[in-house]
Amino acid sequence: MTAKLPSPVTLTGRHIRLEPLERRHLADLWATVGSDPEVWRWILVHVPTSEEELGALLDVRTAEAAAGESVYFTAVDLTTGRAVGITGYHDFSAENEYLEIGGTWYARSVWRTAVNTEAKLLLLTHAFEELGMGRVFWKTDALNERSRNAVLRLGARFEGVHRRDRLRPDGTWRDSAYFAMLADEWPAAKSRLAERLSRG
Numbered sequence: 001m002t003a004k005l006p007s008p009v010t011l012t013g014r015h016i017r018l019e020p021l022e023r024r025h026l027a028d029l030w031a032t033v034g035s036d037p038e039v040w041r042w043i044l045v046h047v048p049t050s051e052e053e054l055g056a057l058l059d060v061r062t063a064e065a066a067a068g069e070s071v072y073f074t075a076v077d078l079t080t081g082r083a084v085g086i087t088g089y090h091d092f093s094a095e096n097e098y099l100e101i102g103g104t105w106y107a108r109s110v111w112r113t114a115v116n117t118e119a120k121l122l123l124l125t126h127a128f129e130e131l132g133m134g135r136v137f138w139k140t141d142a143l144n145e146r147s148r149n150a151v152l153r154l155g156a157r158f159e160g161v162h163r164r165d166r167l168r169p170d171g172t173w174r175d176s177a178y179f180a181m182l183a184d185e186w187p188a189a190k191s192r193l194a195e196r197l198s199r200g
Contacts, residue, residue, distance in 0.1 A: 001134040003097040006071045006089040011122040014078070014082040015114040015199070018122055019061055021072035021086055026055050028083035029074070032107035039105050040196070042144045046169045061086070072103065075119055077110065084110045087119055089127070097134035099127055114197055120154050121193045128186045139165075148177055155189030156181045 008020040030051040033039055039132030040047040048054040064070045065088075072088040092099035101123055106115060127133045140147040142161050152158065156179040165176035181189060 003094040003134070004130075004200040005068075005092055005094050006099060006127070006131055006193075008065070008071060009126070011073070011126055011187050012061075012078075013118040013122050015118050016078055016084075017076045018073035018087070018119060019076060021058065021065065021074045021088075023055065023058060023062065025074045025083040026058055029058070029086070032082060032084050032109065033105065036108055038108055042141045042147060043105055044166055044168060044174075061088075061139065067087075070103070073119075073123075075106065075110075075115060077115065084115060087123065089123070092133075097132065098137065099131070099133055099135075100137050100139065101127075102138060116150065117193060117197055121190070121197065124154070124181070124186065124193075125190065128183050134183045135180055137178060139176045141177050142175040144177075148179075153177045154181070155185065155192060 011018040013175070024050045033054075034049055035049050037047060045057060048057060061070070061072045065072050070088050070090045072086055074083045075085045075087060076082065079085050085104070087104040090100040090102050101120070104116075104119075110116075124136060127136050136156075137159075138151045138156060139162075140151065142148075159178040159180055161178045163180060166174045168174050184190065
């Protein structure tokens with residue numbers, strides 16, 4: 001199978017729906033996420049202090065998507081119908097059969113729920129089984145233990161740390177921890193994720 005580049009699509013699970021990020025999601029995202037410092041602590045953007053500032057960030061993300069540089073999704077909680085965060089595909093290559101999952105942030109109210117697990121299950125299934133990718137990877141601040149542990153729970157493998165990899169908004173340099181999953185590792189990971197979701 002020849003790999004395909006990602007494009008806007010809607011992916012629906014039992015708990016959430018991932019739909020292309022649009023400006024219409026702004027009100028929900030501000031209401032559910034807002035300027036919560038814990039949500040934004042590890043994100044490489046300045047913390048939005050108003051709905052207008054969050055809207056400007058969404059405009060940047062949708063412009064990146066329009067330019068073909070990324071594909072961003074809004075996570076919509078199917079119980080409430082409200083947007084609770086975003087995630088996306090980045091740094092992709094059909095020729096080399098890889099893509100990154102990242103740019104993820106969720107309202108603290110859905111941390112430790114099925115939201116992130118199902119979002120990753122939907123994104124990984126689409127990447128490996130529909131786009132034909134051979135490698136999916138993640139990178140996170142090396143100091144972000146919560147994110148690092150979450151990626152490991154997906155079944156990804158730690159690949160090392162890139163030192164002085166990104167400039168943080170506060171002017172300090174971040175080391176980035178890299179993780180990846182290969183296509184032949186996906187079936188076992190998929191089974192574990194599906195089992196975890198079935199337990200609630």
